[in-house]
Amino acid sequence: MILFTDRRRGNVKILKRLKYISHYELWMFAVVAIAAVLRFVLIYSNWPITDADEGNMGVLALHVAFQGDHPSFFYGGAYLGPLEGYAAAPLFRLFGTSLFALRLPLVLFFIGFLISMFYLVRLLYSEKFALATVILLSLGSPDVLFLQLRASGEYPEIEMFAALICLLAVWLALSSHRIGQERWKRLVIYGLLGLIVGLALWVDLLILPFVAAAGLLLWLFCRRELLGLSGLSLLLGIIVGGFPQIYYNLTAPLLQNSLIILMNIHHGGAQDMVVRHLTWVNQLTGTLFVALPMATGGSMHCPLSAIPPSGSPTPATLPCVLLEGGWGAGYLILWFVAVCLAVSAIWRYRRHLRADMTQGISLEERQEAIRQYGRLMLLTSAGLTLVLYAVAPASATGPDTTFRYLTCLLLAIPALLWPLWQNLNLQKISNWRTKAGLLLSGGLLLLVTATFVNGMVGTFMQIHTAQDVYQYEETLVRDLQQVGATRVYSDYATCNVITFLSQEKVICSAVDERLQPGYDRYVAYHSIVQAAPHPTYVFPPNTKQAEALKQRVLLASSHYRQYKIEAYVVYQVT
Numbered sequence: 001m002i003l004f005t006d007r008r009r010g011n012v013k014i015l016k017r018l019k020y021i022s023h024y025e026l027w028m029f030a031v032v033a034i035a036a037v038l039r040f041v042l043i044y045s046n047w048p049i050t051d052a053d054e055g056n057m058g059v060l061a062l063h064v065a066f067q068g069d070h071p072s073f074f075y076g077g078a079y080l081g082p083l084e085g086y087a088a089a090p091l092f093r094l095f096g097t098s099l100f101a102l103r104l105p106l107v108l109f110f111i112g113f114l115i116s117m118f119y120l121v122r123l124l125y126s127e128k129f130a131l132a133t134v135i136l137l138s139l140g141s142p143d144v145l146f147l148q149l150r151a152s153g154e155y156p157e158i159e160m161f162a163a164l165i166c167l168l169a170v171w172l173a174l175s176s177h178r179i180g181q182e183r184w185k186r187l188v189i190y191g192l193l194g195l196i197v198g199l200a201l202w203v204d205l206l207i208l209p210f211v212a213a214a215g216l217l218l219w220l221f222c223r224r225e226l227l228g229l230s231g232l233s234l235l236l237g238i239i240v241g242g243f244p245q246i247y248y249n250l251t252a253p254l255l256q257n258s259l260i261i262l263m264n265i266h267h268g269g270a271q272d273m274v275v276r277h278l279t280w281v282n283q284l285t286g287t288l289f290v291a292l293p294m295a296t297g298g299s300m301h302c303p304l305s306a307i308p309p310s311g312s313p314t315p316a317t318l319p320c321v322l323l324e325g326g327w328g329a330g331y332l333i334l335w336f337v338a339v340c341l342a343v344s345a346i347w348r349y350r351r352h353l354r355a356d357m358t359q360g361i362s363l364e365e366r367q368e369a370i371r372q373y374g375r376l377m378l379l380t381s382a383g384l385t386l387v388l389y390a391v392a393p394a395s396a397t398g399p400d401t402t403f404r405y406l407t408c409l410l411l412a413i414p415a416l417l418w419p420l421w422q423n424l425n426l427q428k429i430s431n432w433r434t435k436a437g438l439l440l441s442g443g444l445l446l447l448v449t450a451t452f453v454n455g456m457v458g459t460f461m462q463i464h465t466a467q468d469v470y471q472y473e474e475t476l477v478r479d480l481q482q483v484g485a486t487r488v489y490s491d492y493a494t495c496n497v498i499t500f501l502s503q504e505k506v507i508c509s510a511v512d513e514r515l516q517p518g519y520d521r522y523v524a525y526h527s528i529v530q531a532a533p534h535p536t537y538v539f540p541p542n543t544k545q546a547e548a549l550k551q552r553v554l555l556a557s558s559h560y561r562q563y564k565i566e567a568y569v570v571y572q573v574t
Contacts (some may be wrong), residue, residue, distance in 0.1 A: 024127045024320055028118045028134050035138035036111055038456075043103040043149055045463045046470035050099060055496030056521045058102050062504065064091035074153050076521030079258040079265070081202035081244060084151045097503050099470070102151050108235040109156040110148050114138060116163035121414045123170050126288075126376045129421050136448070141297040141455030142462060144371070146527050148406050154204040155407045161200035162210040162381075162408050167191040170374040173221040173365060190230045190466050194237020201238075203387035206405060209384040212529040213377040216513060221370055259423035259468035263542040269393030278396040281309050286399035287390040288328035289321065294399075295406035295457050296413070298327035304400060327451075330444075331409075334416035341419060342376040375415055382412035420445050472566050477502045479565045480538065492519055493543050494538065499525070513544040517554065536572040538565075 042048075060082050063069035077568040087105035095101050114134050122132035140148070147155040163442040168189060173181065200207045219227075224465060225231065239246065249257050272439050273282075289307050293299040300326055304310075306317035349369035385408055389395055394402040423441035476530035477498055480488065488508045490498065495508035509529035510518035520526045529535055539546040546569040553560050553571060 012097075012302050022127060024122075024131045025118075028115070028131055031131070031134050031138055032111055032114045034108055035114060036137075039107045039110060039145075039149060042145070042459065042463070043100055043107065047459070047463050047466040048150050049466050049469045050148040050150070050473070050497055051152060052493050052496045054099075054102070054150050055498075057082065057151045057153060058097075058099070059496060059504070059522060060085035061088040061092055061095060061102060062500070065092040072248045073258075073538075074521075076519070077153070078248070078252070078256060079154050079262045080151070080204055081199070083157050083199070083203050084153065085410075088151065089347035099501070105148055106149055106151060106156045109160045111571040113156070113160040113163050116160060116167050116538070117411070117414070118433070120163060120167040120170060123167070123174060124371050124378075125421075126420055130419065133417075135408065135450055136413065136417075138219065139297075139449075139452035139456045140445075140459070141294075141299060141452070142459045143294040143299055143403070144297045144410070144455070147404055154206070155404060158200065158207055159407060160445055161196055161203070162198050162207055162411055165193065165200065165207075165210055166374075166381075166411065168196070169377070170370070172225075173217055173370045173374065176222050176225070177363060177366070187230055187233045191233040191237040194234040195241040198238040198241020198243070199240075202242045206261070206385070207408065207555060209388070210381040210408060213381040217370075217373055217377050220373060221343050224402050227347075247358035256542065267393065269397040272397045273393050273514045276310075276397070278310065278393075279294070282396035283390055283393070284395075285309065286395045287386070288332075289324050290399035291389065291395060291406055292328040292331055292386070292401040292409070293324045294411050296327070296331060297452055298324070298331075300324050312533070323551050331416065334535060335383060335412065337419055339376070339379050339383070341367070342372050342379060345372040346376065361481075375418075378412050378415045381413075382409050383442050385409060417445065417448065473497060473501055476538075476566050476568055477506060480506050480536070480570075483484060483536075483572065485536035485538070485564060485570070487529045487534075488536040488538050489515070489529060490538045491540070491543060494540065495525075496521065497537070508538075511545060513548065515545060515548050536570060539569045541567050541569060 060069075060071060060075055061084075063071070064085055065088075071082060071085075072078075074082045074085075084102075084105060087108075088102045091101040091104055106485050114137060117137060118130045118134045121133045146160070149156070172189060172193070175186075188258060190254065197211055201211065207252045222230070226234070246439070249259070252258075254260065273279075285307055289302070290299070290304070300323050302313075302317055303318040306313040306321050346369070349365065349372060385406060389402075389405050392402075420441040424445070479504065480486070480498070486506050488498065488506060489511045490508050492510040495510045496507045498506050507528050508526055509522050509526045512518040517526060537545075537549050539549060549569065549571060553562075559574045560571040561574050563572070
């Protein structure tokens with residue numbers, strides 16, 4: 001009887017909680033579920049095509065799951081925390097090693113990102129707009145989706161962490177008037193925020209602009225708490241979350257410090273810019289025409305040869321270049337408008353800057369001031385991220401591959417679109433100007449939505465190609481094992497893929513274009529293959545390595561057995 005009563009009480013509590021869930025929240029969870037299913041379909045279909053970095057993460061997850069390894073960083077990258085590898089390791093033990101299991105945690109990260117964005121946008125704007133934001137972000141172009149679904153390091157979880165950090169910071173600021181009523185709850189939230197910040201900084205320091213902006217927001221409105229136990233809880237959380245990075249930097253040589261490595265990477269490519277005669281104009285156009293559209297879902301994939309000033313568009317590529325440039329310029333214009341609106345509102349509420357100024361100020365005014373600062377936090381974080389990328393040599397030397405550093409720009413999309421959304425008020429139509437504003441705002445919102453929908457459709461149209469490539473790679477791995485080629489040399493792009501898909505039954509070491517030792521992220525592989533008496537060389541067709549190998553075979557005194565596996569050039573030393 002007592003058990004029955006307890007169950008009834010539990011059911012009543014659940015019903016009371018459900019009562020507070022709004023219709024918008026229910027629709028949000030439905031949208032998130034659909035978005036998750038679509039992504040499950042993609043990764044089950046082996047989309048996107050895997051690459052060497054994802055193979056490296058898969059190897060790391062194998063070592064964590066079955067060899068008891070606990071690396072502090074991504075193999076060969078002493079500044080990237082391999083959270084994806086640790087998340088996949090238990091799935092490898094439960095369901096077996098596969099590309100699907102490696103990518104499964106990324107879908108969970110994306111779910112966390114969408115849910116966090118809903119509640120963040122609801123706090124800063126409105127619940128209806130929050131639902132619209134989730135619908136939009138549940139879509140995406142192939143460029144956006146492959147960053148979210150390929151386990152090559154840090155991008156899906158960084159999006160989630162950035163959204164969570166902003167959400168918790170805004171919530172703490174908005175609820176700062178309830179310090180006495182929710183003291184212990186707030187202590188826990190501060191500790192959780194610190195833990196997330198520590199983890200995020202360990203995973204990738206790209207999130208620093210969002211961490212800095214959130215910290216400034218808390219300093220403005222929660223200063224008293226930060227100088228007490230809450231600040232201690234926050235600091236303790238940061239230390240716990242970032243412990244792997246802190247410990248590494250305290251014990252590693254100075255030149256191997258993760259901050260030093262990151263700075264070297266940030267400035268890397270400067271010599272390449274000089275050799276290729278690239279200037280700041282190339283950095284600007286690379287950012288505006290290539291990287292920014294790719295990171296935010298508006299890329300048309302124009303050839304780099306059509307991007308000025310190094311290239312020039314032809315009549316065939318001119319529409320593509322104009323559309324990409326228009327998308328990039330549109331992002332910047334909307335960002336500027338949103339910043340001006342936020343700064344203007346903040347100027348009106350400037351007397352609310354200090355957290356201890358409460359006399360003569362209504363709660364509603366203070367809350368609105370905090371919301372405006374929260375909106376500016378998102379915009380400032382995105383702007384700083386974009387500026388840091390634009391001044392780096394990578395924006396000129398390889399914007400089509402380094403656009404991934406701008407992945408967090410997605411968080412600013414609701415802030416950019418909010419002014420357009422506000423104009424969709426039919427009751428305010430009084431003259432031709434307001435009508436024109438309504439049509440312009442509605443047209444731009446429809447254009448953005450249509451672009452995201454088109455990108456999603458285009459992604460699913462790539463599934464067949466991705467499946468063919470995966471079968472191609474699986475056949476290569478199987479046939480190599482059948483001929484006894486378990487110690488192989490190949491190019492960097494192929495090596496880690498072979499090693500992971502074979503679950504290290506085939507060990508591969510990378511060689512450069514002259515067949516000299518190349519870049520092995522897991523350095524032990526080089527000595528393993530080097531010790532093999534009869535190694536095998538495996539190269540894609542029409543590569544410089546394949547041509548160099550043919551010349552070596554003609555001149556060598558050693559004997560080679562030649563195979564052709566799925567168009568790969570294969571020579572085994574006998």
